Amino acid sequence: DTAVSQTPKYLVTQMGNDKSIKCEQNLGHDTMYWYKQDSKKFLKIMFSYNNKELIINETVPNRFSPKSPDKAHLNLHINSLELGDSAVYFCASSQDRYNEQFFGPGTRLTVL
Amino acid sequence: QKEVEQDPGPLSVPEGAIVSLNCTYSNSAFQYFMWYRQYSRKGPELLMYTYSSGNKEDGRFTAQVDKSSKYISLFIRDSQPSDSATYLCAMRAAGNQFYFGTGTSLTVIP
Numbered sequence: 237d238t239a240v241s242q243t244p245k246y247l248v249t250q251m252g253n254d255k256s257i258k259c260e261q262n263l264g265h266d267t268m269y270w271y272k273q274d275s276k277k278f279l280k281i282m283f284s285y286n287n288k289e290l291i292i293n294e295t296v297p298n299r300f301s302p303k304s305p306d307k308a309h310l311n312l313h314i315n316s317l318e319l320g321d322s323a324v325y326f327c328a329s330s331q332d333r334y335n336e337q338f339f340g341p342g343t344r345l346t347v348l
Numbered sequence: 349q350k351e352v353e354q355d356p357g358p359l360s361v362p363e364g365a366i367v368s369l370n371c372t373y374s375n376s377a378f379q380y381f382m383w384y385r386q387y388s389r390k391g392p393e394l395l396m397y398t399y400s401s402g403n404k405e406d407g408r409f410t411a412q413v414d415k416s417s418k419y420i421s422l423f424i425r426d427s428q429p430s431d432s433a434t435y436l437c438a439m440r441a442a443g444n445q446f447y448f449g450t451g452t453s454l455t456v457i458p
Contacts, residue, residue, distance in 0.1 A: 240391075276356070277434055277451040279392070284445070292445055326391055336382055337446065339391035 239263050240340035242327050248346045249317055256313045257343045259327030267291075268310040269328040269337060270302060279326070285310055286333050317347045351375055354437055354449030363458050367424040369435050371449045374418065377441035381413055383422045384436040386451065392436055396422065427456045 240261045249255055261268060269292075270282045283302040284292035290302070299315040310327060324344050328337040354371045361367055369383075379400050384392035396411040398404045404411045410423040420439070424431055437449040 279436065279448040281445065336394050336397045338394065341391050
């Protein structure tokens with residue numbers, strides 16, 4: 237009965253590869269987010285979708301592409317992975333774009 | 349200047365101490381404030397959510413907002429080793445996205 241789930245939990249890959257991270261929430265929320273947390277624990281918002289519509293698109297390399305097939309799912313695809321992409325990626329959801337956010341367990345991405 | 353400033357610590361206290369965690373901000377329009385706790389290798393979990401100024405208490409935790417000073421605090425009474433985590437503040441203006449602090453790492457020593 238996990239509220240916000242992400243897969244995979246760990247991802248180790250080579251530079252130049254393409255990878256995807258999946259997120260699902262069963263809270264009935266309208267808004268979902270992707271955050272990147274670096275080694276210093278700074279949480280930086282990347283994207284947000286509200287009812288499948290992109291509402292926040294921060295300055296992120298266009299190698300990162302979110303996709304929301306429905307309001308319960310928000311996936312993140314990353315092309316041509318670089319060393320600097322190594323971080324923990326968190327998915328989150330909220331009832332709407334103004335309410336408190338609930339986070340998933342994170343996906344630890346390591347690019348070698 | 350960052351929207352939200354938070355001392356990263358690390359902060360180390362003995363068990364039973366009162367802990368004070370703080371964030372300052374620059375945007376006077378911020379009126380919604382949150383505190384998250386993040387254990388190592390876990391996602392952040394919401395601790396407190398407050399609106400505008402004043403205090404809010406929940407068990408051993410008290411959130412305080414001073415809008416005139418653009419300063420928010422989280423107090424933890426009778427701190428326990430299980431409180432050892434990183435604490436993140438977050439805040440937003442009406443109709444706007446949340447901005448997170450960088451987090452303060454807390455260790456409570458038994």
